[in-house]
Amino acid sequence: MIMTIKVRYFAGLKEQVGRPEDELVFTGLSTVREVWCAVNTDKPLPGNILAAVNMEYVELDSIVQDGDEVAFFPPVTGG
Amino acid sequence: MIMTIKVRYFAGLKEQVGRPEDELVFTGLSTVREVWCAVNTDKPLPGNILAAVNMEYVELDSIVQDGDEVAFFPPVTGG
Amino acid sequence: MTIRIVQDCFDPYREIQAYQDSAKAMTGKFGATAIFIGTMRDFNDGDEVKGMTLEHYPGMTEKQLELIVAKAQQQWRIIDALVVHRVGAILPNEPIVLVAVWSSHRGDAFDASRYIMEALKSKAPFWKKELLTSDDERWVLKNSDGYKTM
Amino acid sequence: MTIRIVQDCFDPYREIQAYQDSAKAMTGKFGATAIFIGTMRDFNDGDEVKGMTLEHYPGMTEKQLELIVAKAQQQWRIIDALVVHRVGAILPNEPIVLVAVWSSHRGDAFDASRYIMEALKSKAPFWKKELLTSDDERWVLKNSDGYKTM
Numbered sequence: 001m002i003m004t005i006k007v008r009y010f011a012g013l014k015e016q017v018g019r020p021e022d023e024l025v026f027t028g029l030s031t032v033r034e035v036w037c038a039v040n041t042d043k044p045l046p047g048n049i050l051a052a053v054n055m056e057y058v059e060l061d062s063i064v065q066d067g068d069e070v071a072f073f074p075p076v077t078g079g
Numbered sequence: 080m081i082m083t084i085k086v087r088y089f090a091g092l093k094e095q096v097g098r099p100e101d102e103l104v105f106t107g108l109s110t111v112r113e114v115w116c117a118v119n120t121d122k123p124l125p126g127n128i129l130a131a132v133n134m135e136y137v138e139l140d141s142i143v144q145d146g147d148e149v150a151f152f153p154p155v156t157g158g
Numbered sequence: 159m160t161i162r163i164v165q166d167c168f169d170p171y172r173e174i175q176a177y178q179d180s181a182k183a184m185t186g187k188f189g190a191t192a193i194f195i196g197t198m199r200d201f202n203d204g205d206e207v208k209g210m211t212l213e214h215y216p217g218m219t220e221k222q223l224e225l226i227v228a229k230a231q232q233q234w235r236i237i238d239a240l241v242v243h244r245v246g247a248i249l250p251n252e253p254i255v256l257v258a259v260w261s262s263h264r265g266d267a268f269d270a271s272r273y274i275m276e277a278l279k280s281k282a283p284f285w286k287k288e289l290l291t292s293d294d295e296r297w298v299l300k301n302s303d304g305y306k307t308m
Numbered sequence: 309m310t311i312r313i314v315q316d317c318f319d320p321y322r323e324i325q326a327y328q329d330s331a332k333a334m335t336g337k338f339g340a341t342a343i344f345i346g347t348m349r350d351f352n353d354g355d356e357v358k359g360m361t362l363e364h365y366p367g368m369t370e371k372q373l374e375l376i377v378a379k380a381q382q383q384w385r386i387i388d389a390l391v392v393h394r395v396g397a398i399l400p401n402e403p404i405v406l407v408a409v410w411s412s413h414r415g416d417a418f419d420a421s422r423y424i425m426e427a428l429k430s431k432a433p434f435w436k437k438e439l440l441t442s443d444d445e446r447w448v449l450k451n452s453d454g455y456k457t458m
Contacts, residue, residue, distance in 0.1 A: 011363050011435035012447040055368035057431070071365060077448040078362070078393065078434025079264075079346050079405045079425060090213050090285035091297040134218035136281070150215065156298040157212070157243065157284025158196050158255045158275065171321035186350030186400045193343040194414065200336030250336045262349065264425065265454045272418050304414045 002027055003066040007039055010073035013049065033060040035070050048075060081106055082145040086118055089152035092128065112139040114149050127154060159231070161223045161241045163214065167249075168242060170195045170256040177240045177258070188237050188260040192267035194275045200250035202298070206291040210248045215283035219243075226277040230259075233273070234266040241274065243284065276304050309381070311373045311391045313364065317399075318392060320345045320406040327390045327408070338387050338410040342417035344425045350400035352448070356441040360398045365433035369393075376427040380409075383423070384416040391424065393434065426454050 007022040014020055022039040030038075032053065036045045051058055052071045064070055086101040093099055101118040109117075111132065115124045130137055131150045143149060160177065174193065178184070200207055227239050242256040257274050261267040279301045286298040310327065324343065328334070350357055377389050392406040407424050411417040429451045436448040 008365075010365055010433065011437070052365075052368060052433075055365070055371045071368070073365070073433060074435065074447070075450045076429075076431065076433050077436045077451050078364070078432050079429040079451065087215075089215055089283065090287070131215075131218060131283075134215070134221045150218070152215070152283060153285065153297070154300045155279075155281065155283050156286045156301050157214070157282050158279040158301065169325075171325050175321050186348075189347055189349045191343075191345040191347065193341075193345070194418070195341040195343070196414065197339055197341065198336075199339045199412065263452070263454075264344065264346065265456055268344070268418075268422050268425075268454070275414065275418075302413070304418070306415055 006069045008071040012074050031061050085148045087150040091153050110140045159227050159239050165246045167252050170253045174258050184237050190261045190264035190267035192271035193258045194271055196255040198248050198250050198252050207288045208291045209289040211287045212245045213285045214245045218283050222282045230270045230274050234270040236261050236270050309377050309389050313393055315396045317402050320403045324408050334387050340411045340414035340417035342409050342421040344407045344421055346405040348398050348400050348402050357438045358441045359439040361437045362395045363435045364395045368433050372432045380420045380424050384420040386411050386420050
């Protein structure tokens with residue numbers, strides 16, 4: 001099974017990664033953490049990062065599905 | 080020693096007493112409760128009444144001074 | 159800190175804006191404004207209400223409100239505070255009370271505005287008399303506890 | 309319930325008044341309005357700040373704010389709520405966020421407005437980048453805890 005995942009970055013993390021998004025194609029089950037590792041082979045996942053799948057907060061070990069939008073971003077600072 | 084005390088009533092209590100204020104002249108030490116009794120000989124002091132002397136809340140057994148303004152009123156309902 | 163007892167209907171949002179505009183020293187300094195507005199409802203205790211008269215004890219009301227705001231200033235970091243309260247004849251949907259607190263910190267603004275409002279409800283000498291649609295009049299006997307929610 | 313993300317500077321008091329005027333069904337029904345307004349300060353963490361850029365995650369921001377308001381509605385008796393949040397370039401003294409809650413009961417209005425504000429601060433995907441008067445730029449790293457006061 002081939003899965004296509006869109007990966008997005010925001011705020012300071014987007015600047016660190018150096019791009020706003022990635023597209024990732026892979027086969028088999030994968031977690032949010034593995035998505036990060038697949039597109040950022042040179043950077044370990046920062047410790048205080050938040051993750052969302054399809055605009056809902058998730059844990060880093062939750063499983064992604066074909067077509068998901070995975071987002072990584074620093075702690076939020078609105079309001 | 081002769082003391083002159085002004086007594087004021089507010090809201091529902093003013094209607095029950097039937098007048099907005101009294102002036103009371105008496106001699107010797109007296110408490111707020113005794114002030115009520117002196118000017119309302121026919122009515123016991125209602126149980127849930129609040130009292131103020133010179134616009135500050137007081138207990139019913141606090142002592143009044145010459146020239147004091149004593150006020151009696153029901154629980155407040157502003158805001 | 160400003161406390162005002164007013165006879166006429168007031169626009170709470172204009173009051174806040176005008177106060178904020180006049181207090182130039184706080185421009186850029188406050189990050190948090192917490193506001194409470196009490197508005198007259200057209201019902202109470204199961205009855206339809208068409209009007210209200212608010213009596214107060216002139217002098218004591220101001221004195222108690224000043225004490226309340228001073229206590230709030232001792233407990234929380236407040237830049238400024240505004241309290242406006244109606245007296246006299248009031249119609250449904252008209253504002254009765256406005257409490258606004260400006261602070262650098264939102265926790266302080268929230269806490270102080272609520273404290274001022276609850277203290278006002280239990281200490282400031284105001285009394286409400288309701289005029290029902292049946293033309294009966296009645297004094298409101300006591301205020302509810304604002305810390306109790308469902 | 310209305311949630312709006314806006315690019316341009318807004319007048320919080322006009323927003324509230326306009327919203328209230330348009331919601332005819334609540335005329336005479338709400339006794340309590342609790343409001344919080346967050347305003348940009350000209351200082352932060354000991355530095356002078358001359359501007360700010362607010363980034364957000366379009367779509368997720370609205371989704372999270374809707375969830376937050378829905379949770380508040382489950383916990384408290386709310387008649388209506390309005391949340392407005394700026395994004396983009398912001399100058400000191402401009403409003404960043406407005407939360408307004410209308411209720412029949414003041415305890416519910418106070419609790420719900422504070423809950424919405426704290427949840428927004430910890431869950432809604434917004435990020436602030438400050439422009440200092442030194443022309444240095446920096447991301448704000450985390451929000452303070454709004455329940456901790458002095």
